[in-house]
Amino acid sequence: MSTQKKEDVTYELIINTAKNLFFKEGKFNATTQEIADAAGVNRTLINYYFRSRNALFDLVFEEGKKEDERRQKMIVMSDLPIREKLELFIDYFLAQAKTYPYREVYMLTQMIKDEFCVYDKKEHIKYMTEKFYVELEEEMEKGTIQKMPPIQFMLNFISMLIFPVAMRPFLQNNFELDDVEYDKILSERKEIILKTIFKN
Amino acid sequence: MSTQKKEDVTYELIINTAKNLFFKEGKFNATTQEIADAAGVNRTLINYYFRSRNALFDLVFEEGKKEDERRQKMIVMSDLPIREKLELFIDYFLAQAKTYPYREVYMLTQMIKDEFCVYDKKEHIKYMTEKFYVELEEEMEKGTIQKMPPIQFMLNFISMLIFPVAMRPFLQNNFELDDVEYDKILSERKEIILKTIFKN
DNA sequence: TTTGCACTTGACAATTTTGTCAAACATAAA
DNA sequence: TTTATGTTTGACAAAATTGTCAAGTGCAAA
Numbered sequence: 001m002s003t004q005k006k007e008d009v010t011y012e013l014i015i016n017t018a019k020n021l022f023f024k025e026g027k028f029n030a031t032t033q034e035i036a037d038a039a040g041v042n043r044t045l046i047n048y049y050f051r052s053r054n055a056l057f058d059l060v061f062e063e064g065k066k067e068d069e070r071r072q073k074m075i076v077m078s079d080l081p082i083r084e085k086l087e088l089f090i091d092y093f094l095a096q097a098k099t100y101p102y103r104e105v106y107m108l109t110q111m112i113k114d115e116f117c118v119y120d121k122k123e124h125i126k127y128m129t130e131k132f133y134v135e136l137e138e139e140m141e142k143g144t145i146q147k148m149p150p151i152q153f154m155l156n157f158i159s160m161l162i163f164p165v166a167m168r169p170f171l172q173n174n175f176e177l178d179d180v181e182y183d184k185i186l187s188e189r190k191e192i193i194l195k196t197i198f199k200n
Numbered sequence: 201m202s203t204q205k206k207e208d209v210t211y212e213l214i215i216n217t218a219k220n221l222f223f224k225e226g227k228f229n230a231t232t233q234e235i236a237d238a239a240g241v242n243r244t245l246i247n248y249y250f251r252s253r254n255a256l257f258d259l260v261f262e263e264g265k266k267e268d269e270r271r272q273k274m275i276v277m278s279d280l281p282i283r284e285k286l287e288l289f290i291d292y293f294l295a296q297a298k299t300y301p302y303r304e305v306y307m308l309t310q311m312i313k314d315e316f317c318v319y320d321k322k323e324h325i326k327y328m329t330e331k332f333y334v335e336l337e338e339e340m341e342k343g344t345i346q347k348m349p350p351i352q353f354m355l356n357f358i359s360m361l362i363f364p365v366a367m368r369p370f371l372q373n374n375f376e377l378d379d380v381e382y383d384k385i386l387s388e389r390k391e392i393i394l395k396t397i398f399k400n
Numbered sequence: 401t402t403t404g405c406a407c408t409t410g411a412c413a414a415t416t417t418t419g420t421c422a423a424a425c426a427t428a429a430a
Numbered sequence: 431t432t433t434a435t436g437t438t439t440g441a442c443a444a445a446a447t448t449g450t451c452a453a454g455t456g457c458a459a460a
Contacts, residue, residue, distance in 0.1 A: 010437080026312035029229060031417060042439055047419060068374060102312065104370065109309060111369040112226035112302065126376075151375060151385060152392045155364050158371070163359035167366075169311040170304065171358070174268060175351060176326075185351060192352045196396065210407080231447060242409055247449060 011049050014039050018060050023100035028109055032056075057110070064107045069125070076128040082139050083198065090161060090190050097165045104166040144199055153197075160193045211249050214239050218260050223300035228309055257310070264307045269325070276328040282339050283398065290361055290390050297365045304366040344399055353397075360393045 017039035021027045027034065032053050036043035050056040075089045096103070133150040140147045164171060164186060172182050217239035221227045227234065232253050236243040250256040275289045296303070333350040340347045364371060364386060372382050 026309075028309065028312075032419090033417075043418090044420085044439070045437085048437080051419095053418070072374065104367070105305070105308060105312070108305060108367055108370045109226075109228065111373065112228075112305070146395060148392055148395065149385075149388075151377075152388065154375070155371070155385070155389075156360050156392065156396055159359040159363035160356050162367075163363040164355050167304070167308055167362075170308045171355070173311065174272065175354070177351075185349075185355070188349075188352065189355075192348055192356065195346060195348065196356055232449090233447075243448090244409065244450085245407090248408080251449095253448070 010041060010045060014041065014046060014049060015056070015059060015063075018056055019063070019100075022060060022106045023103045026102040026105070028102075028106055061107065061110045064103065064110075067103075068107070073125060073128075076125065076132040082135055083144075083194070086157065086197070087190070087194070090193065093161055094165070094186070094190065101165060101168065104162055145197060146199065157193070157197060160196065161189070164189060210241060210245060214241065214246060214249060215256070215259060215263075218256055219263070219300075222260060222306045223303045226302040226305070228302075228306055261307065261310045264303065264310075267303075268307070273325060273328075276325065276332040282335055283344075283394070286357065286397070287390070287394070290393065293361055294365070294386070294390065301365060301368065304362055345397060346399065357393070357397060360396065361389070364389060 014035065018030070018035050021030045021035060021038055030038075032043050032046045035056075036046060046053065046056060050059065071089070071092065074092060075085055078085060078088075080088065136145070136150045136153055139145050145153065168182065171177075172179075177185070214235065218230070218235050221230045221235060221238055230238075232243050232246045235256075236246060246253065246256060250259065271289070271292065274292060275285055278285060278288075280288065336345070336350045336353055339345050345353065368382065371377075372379075377385070
């Protein structure tokens with residue numbers, strides 16, 4: 001529809017290239033030169049569009065935060081039963097992890113670097129999360145999942161899902177697994193997680 | 201006993217300072233100057249003792265690998281029953297995490313940076329791991345833990361234990377928890393993990 | 401006390417990286 | 431065609447970072 005201005009195209013190109021470098025290849029400390037080269041543009045453009053290297057990094061980080069929120073929304077909004085919500089979330093995450101395996105670690109290292117950063121979530125999300133926790137507790141009452149504080153349940157779930165993806169190089173080394181073996185293992189994670197979390 | 205040479209003292213001082221910077225404070229990209237300042241020595245000493253910045257980084261990484269092996273040994277060696285082995289491991293890890301919360305993430309980012317690195321484990325550890333997996337399968341047969349490939353069980357266990365510690369800033373933000381709340385949650389992890397992993 | 405040796409330092413040089421700026425370029429409107 | 435606006439470039443300057451080196455220091459053995 002709207003004719004993309006050349007500006008927008010280059011702007012997007014740079015930011016996407018940075019994202020790929022960070023999330024896909026794990027080059028968390030790429031220099032402006034490296035980013036420019038990867039994008040096939042002049043290095044100066046990074047300063048032109050983003051003011052400074054740091055500003056670009058922050059922008060990518062902000063996009064990451066938005067994606068985190070989107071994901072969170074997905075699990076607390078929607079009227080599906082708990083199990084289906086979780087399944088949907090797993091599928092979504094694993095698909096995304098195929099494209100951006102280092103996304104979570106990048107977000108983490110940025111947070112560590114910046115000493116801190118507060119998300120300050122929207123009120124309605126907080127509300128929905130509360131509601132979701134209540135649903136969880138109902139499920140625990142029914143006996144389909146172990147009784148425990150909802151936050152602990154969420155930690156279990158998130159950990160079992162993200163850790164094997166985010167820490168892949170670490171784990172692959174520790175357990176001495178080759179790429180093929182590890183891919184196979186990951187493909188089985190969904191079933192394993194569900195089996196571990198739901199009582200039957 | 202043996203009178204520490206001044207050399208050894210300084211050498212250790214530098215390497216420990218680096219370790220603290222990396223593992224404790226998460227300064228994964230500390231410059232030689234920062235390390236020297238933190239150690240209260242002249243920057244040149246880093247080149248004197250370690251040849252180059254990179255060599256120092258590698259050395260810290262190697263120590264990390266050794267610690268990983270030590271930990272792994274702990275869980276596969278020893279004649280305790282499975283549950284006690286795992287409990288021991290949890291205690292050990294959580295204690296260590298108090299001092300070095302960013303250890304795992306540092307190891308990971310180094311692995312990502314260096315593109316790759318193979319552990320090549322000792323034969324006897326491989327053997328013991330096999331034995332441990334058999335023990336696990338026996339336990340599954342008995343019905344105390346869910347039936348699944350042993351490696352998946354280990355992934356579940358390791359994930360639920362390490363992820364909440366290693367990704368703390370990430371999770372604390374996502375779930376909007378303050379330090380006190382999060383500490384409390386971590387203190388309950390051991391029981392939660394055991395409850396999740398063992399059928400009763 | 402003097403000599404030798406290991407340890408430590410400040411100063412320098414080379415390199416890398418970032419940010420700025422003026423000029424060149426393209427393109428659409430007047 | 432000219433003008434105006436926004437985009438891109440190469441060259442330069444400043445800062446940060448690493449590595450080297452020659453000289454200085456302290457201490458133990460001769």
